[in-house]
Amino acid sequence: MHTLPPLLSGFVPIWALSAAGYAVGRSGLLGPQAESVLGGFVFNVAMPAALFTMVAGTPLGTFANMSMIAFAAGTALACLLGFAVSRWIFGRGLPDQAIGGMAAGYVNSANLGIPVAVQILGDASFVAPVLLFQVLLVTPVILTALDAGTAGTAGAGAGGRWGERGAVRMLLLPLRTPVILGTALGCAVSATGWRLPVALGHSVELLGNAGVPTALITLGMSLHGRRPATGIAIRAEVGATVLIKTLVQPLAAFAVGSLVLHLPAHQLFAVVILSALPSAQNVFIYARQYELSTALARDAVMFSTLLSMGTLSAAAWALGPGHT
Template sequence: MPDGRTGIMAGMHALLSAFAPIWILTGIGYAVARSGLLGAQAEAVLGRFVFHVAMPAALFTMVSGSHPSAFAHPSMVAFAAATALVSALGFVVARRFFGRGRADAAISSMASGYVNSANLGIPVAVQVLGDASFVAQVILFQVLLVSPVILTLLDSGTRPGGGAAGERPGGGLRRMLTMPVRNPIIMASLLGLAVSVTGLRLPAALTHSCDLLGAAAVPTALVTLGMSLHGGPAAATGRVAGRAEVGAAVALKTLAQPLIAYAVAGPLLHLPDHQVLAVVLCSALPTAQNAFIYAREYGLDTGLARNGVVASTVVSMVTLSFATWALGPNR
């Protein structure tokens, strides 16, 4: 019994240590906005910096040094199935029950199923699982497969005319085909994948520069998120998300996704206990701040993404702790 209690306490300490930077950087962003230190346009400028510069650099570095063959692992099948199902549910709920358009529903889908795998998933995995190898696969899955789908829905849902009759024939197809060139997130991921597949060795100066830029992505995104909490308008266009809409997304993210992941990994695929724990733990991670950055960049309601990130981060402290207690080796 003492050993089990010690393991639980160690897991809780690991969770608190992982969550602390999120709250601190978000709080700094709030304080900066409240003081007016960076001016009225700081939030918008920092958001564009993350989307167009820092995040692409981070993704390029990450993908170029990866091995996409890791997707074949059975654990990834369980995680991908839970992510796909919950993301689809988030999209349908936003469309059917809250009357959202395609682009806003894509943000709801992201808030429901896109996990904070990098700055939160890695430290949690290292402390609870002992290594972050599965989290690395999750990151690649989201970058190479989930993000392009979300960005395609955002692009098609916010294009001029929204596909109306006034749009020239073939315009939608042309925008879809040229989106990798126009979207820095997808372009950086594709370039990184090309480098990974070909085994190309890049100059050290280039990789170091990308490392430096990429390191700014997460902290800047969290500071930007914190700035958005200070009284500014939650939406650039359209209506603001209500509590019921945010609650639905958070419930899907923190409850439905890990439960589905457990059902697929355990009863369906009969994976070993440590793999089931890894799948459930990663599925129980809160919504990534990328959802807020994407919503801001596309001029959509940022209230759902912003509040979803904050609320799911709070709730996930409970769900992650429960998953560790229920499925961990000290149970």
């Protein structure tokens, strides 16, 4: 029996579920509002449950290590470059700048990071601190920028109707944004060592498990009737974003890890591999939920996923056991 190469097998679920979503969108099986409804379900229900489960079950101290400094440096540089490109080259507003920064530096650590880590690194333990870093530090920054730029009027939270301003809006952001609220509750549970009753915990976990496949289905549905962006500006922006994500971010992590921190070979290998993961589908979900154009997010996710197979393979060849 022929089996798929280990690296390729990690990408198959992404392509298969996105293709299924495209077929659903093309057939009209779920009706004209399905993409909006499913996107809202992921952002407001399934994703918060998944983040709560992940954070609650992970000791918060796991991401306090030298390897994470290198990963964080690469992420910060990539996000800032994506933000700068969107702002100063393409003249986007704050919400689109946030999406550009996220598309350039927020890795697909959940449904792709784990299988890639298992197949290439032989150990998925480093994925947990990456997940925590993105959830606890990067996500609140992105959502704060999105909320400030849209004045809270999008589907993620209608706080603008009550007229909050400035610091008050920021203080209330976790209560109006289920993703942050789920993460905050997970932190509280992790810090106290308390655990949900087994039956309730299992129910939350089942709900969270629906997040990734539904997000991929929604992403696939968004491709129906929409070709890759054809305008010169948006194509250039997608190209710049994907270049930052697939090349600049892992190279920056490598430079910091090797030249500044002098990480051991296996830690440096793990940092570069996880930094080279493609953009997460969360970028598309956030853009969709805040009623922004999804062209950049959609195309950045799709093209970075395709190109990352090459960059991941190159990193594995250059830094993997036997080549260091």
